[in-house]
Amino acid sequence: MLTRRELLAGSLTALLLPAERAQSGGEALLALPGKRPLIKRTYRPPNYETPLADLRRAYTANDAFFVRYHLANIPTLDPRQWRLRVGGTSAARALELSLADLRHHYEQVTIAAVNQCAGNRRGLFTPRVPGVQWTHGAMGNALWTGVRLRDLLRAAGIDGSALEVVFDGADTALLPATPDFIKSLPIDRALDENTLIAFEMNGQPLPHWNGAPARLVVPGWAATYWVKHLTDIRIEPKAFDGFWMKTAYRIPTGAFPGVRFLSQETAETTPVTEIQVNSLITSHEQGAHLTLNRPAVLSGWAWDCGTGISAVEISTDAGQSWSPATLERELGRFAWRGFRWPIDTQTRGPVNILARSVSRSGARQPDKLTPNPSGYHHNLVQSVSLEIA
Amino acid sequence: MKRMDRALPAVSILVLACSAPFAAVAGEEAITLTDAPGRDVTVASCSICHSLDYLPMNAPVMTRATWEKSIHKMVDRFGAPLNAENLQIILDYLALHYSAIP
Numbered sequence: 001m002l003t004r005r006e007l008l009a010g011s012l013t014a015l016l017l018p019a020e021r022a023q024s025g026g027e028a029l030l031a032l033p034g035k036r037p038l039i040k041r042t043y044r045p046p047n048y049e050t051p052l053a054d055l056r057r058a059y060t061a062n063d064a065f066f067v068r069y070h071l072a073n074i075p076t077l078d079p080r081q082w083r084l085r086v087g088g089t090s091a092a093r094a095l096e097l098s099l100a101d102l103r104h105h106y107e108q109v110t111i112a113a114v115n116q117c118a119g120n121r122r123g124l125f126t127p128r129v130p131g132v133q134w135t136h137g138a139m140g141n142a143l144w145t146g147v148r149l150r151d152l153l154r155a156a157g158i159d160g161s162a163l164e165v166v167f168d169g170a171d172t173a174l175l176p177a178t179p180d181f182i183k184s185l186p187i188d189r190a191l192d193e194n195t196l197i198a199f200e201m202n203g204q205p206l207p208h209w210n211g212a213p214a215r216l217v218v219p220g221w222a223a224t225y226w227v228k229h230l231t232d233i234r235i236e237p238k239a240f241d242g243f244w245m246k247t248a249y250r251i252p253t254g255a256f257p258g259v260r261f262l263s264q265e266t267a268e269t270t271p272v273t274e275i276q277v278n279s280l281i282t283s284h285e286q287g288a289h290l291t292l293n294r295p296a297v298l299s300g301w302a303w304d305c306g307t308g309i310s311a312v313e314i315s316t317d318a319g320q321s322w323s324p325a326t327l328e329r330e331l332g333r334f335a336w337r338g339f340r341w342p343i344d345t346q347t348r349g350p351v352n353i354l355a356r357s358v359s360r361s362g363a364r365q366p367d368k369l370t371p372n373p374s375g376y377h378h379n380l381v382q383s384v385s386l387e388i389a
Numbered sequence: 390m391k392r393m394d395r396a397l398p399a400v401s402i403l404v405l406a407c408s409a410p411f412a413a414v415a416g417e418e419a420i421t422l423t424d425a426p427g428r429d430v431t432v433a434s435c436s437i438c439h440s441l442d443y444l445p446m447n448a449p450v451m452t453r454a455t456w457e458k459s460i461h462k463m464v465d466r467f468g469a470p471l472n473a474e475n476l477q478i479i480l481d482y483l484a485l486h487y488s489a490i491p
Contacts, residue, residue, distance in 0.1 A: 030416065043417035043440035072439065128450040130459065174438050177468020243466060 060140030088234030092157025121378035146198035179243035302357035427482030
């Protein structure tokens with residue numbers, strides 16, 4: 001019988017999960033209730049990263065999807081008792097909606113979209129920055145089913161003063177003085193037809209650790225806005241001034257491309273908004289060995305904020321020349337798009353493969369990182385070293 | 390949810406029925422920090438709000454100066470109940486044992 005202590009120490013993880021342990025670089029793989037073993041970054045609040053091996057499917061499995069919380073008091077909500085309140089200073093009326101109300105009184109829609117933490121790959125920044133040391137797996141792609149946020153906002157009545165819509169979930173801090181996790185969106189993004197209140201993920205009820213019974217889905221925007229365990233939506237005439245908007249999740253103003261969140265912007269800093277163009281090789285781990293003359297295919301995913309991916313380029317000569325990979329069919333403009341490229345295995349020795357994606361807006365992954373104090377928006381061209389023998 | 394909203398009926402039912410206790414989660418009790426002066430105060434203070442794996446996770450990135458900033462953030466922004474004496478004990482401990490450059 002294994003004790004948790006032994007499991008934590010990592011000494012026996014290999015016996016339990018030999019393949020996955022190898023693929024995650026030997027980091028501790030631990031399973032939250034209802035999840036398969038993931039890369040544990042922190043226990044409390046729970047922060048768990050999806051191993052590369054679980055990022056190979058077009059839609060990331062619900063039980064493999066990454067888990068990210070700021071606050072440690074995470075109630076398990078009874079979906080029958082759960083209510084979503086919609087109102088606020090700029091709303092004509094207050095609504096209180098059950099899950100059945102959402103399902104039966106509003107049009108249901110499904111959208112494929114990447115859900116990516118703004119700090120995904122923070123652990124790969126040079127120089128390193130403090131925070132949860134994510135590598136590649138604070139992201140996934142899923143089918144999100146729910147109702148349009150704008151339908152709920154219109155039902156509540158939006159008056160001309162509306163500037164932002166504010167979202168609060170049921171998770172709270174352990175100390176009264178700790179700022180609750182509350183986020184806001186500009187009114188135009190809240191009214192975008194793609195912004196949803198989702199209660200299903202890949203055709204199943206949302207997993208507890210991914211926001212059950214309902215969460216915000218903001219396709220193209222960083223996951224910090226995708227508030228989980230949603231309970232309150234307020235239409236407001238003022239910029240929301242909570243810690244998680246005014247202080248956290250901010251980048252130097254003008255440093256990155258992407259839509260600006262003007263009501264929250266200052267001369268120095270601005271909120272993280274849209275996902276940057278990016279890609280991930282999933283077919284091979286760093287340092288993988290290939291057999292001489294045996295056909296091998298490099299593959300992975302490319303995504304951006306929703307303009308869509310127009311090309312993925314591969315280089316095997318340190319970026320001097322690039323050749324196009326084959327793109328798979330689109331799953332939707334907010335989803336990731338598959339790419340593949342045949343690896344030349346006829347020459348013995350090391351090969352270093354670079355992959356970079358290009359969006360329909362013309363944005364291309366950079367070969368230099370834009371430094372920022374909290375390590376957001378890591379989208380450096382990825383490099384994988386393989387050994388052919 | 391906002392604390393002021395807890396008086397509302399729908400929410401109070403949820404909170405009463407469903408809130409997890411404020412306690413360590415399975416597994417985290419096995420984390421042991423370096424045995425040295427200051428450890429007990431560090432464990433007692435930091436683990437009020439979060440598991441202790443945050444400390445070794447960030448250690449390779451940290452210096453005394455960044456730990457000082459981080460601890461002040463915990464007090465000023467997150468409301469950690471630390472007096473000046475314990476703040477200094479924790480800072481000395483983390484700077485010495487959980488920093489890339491002590």
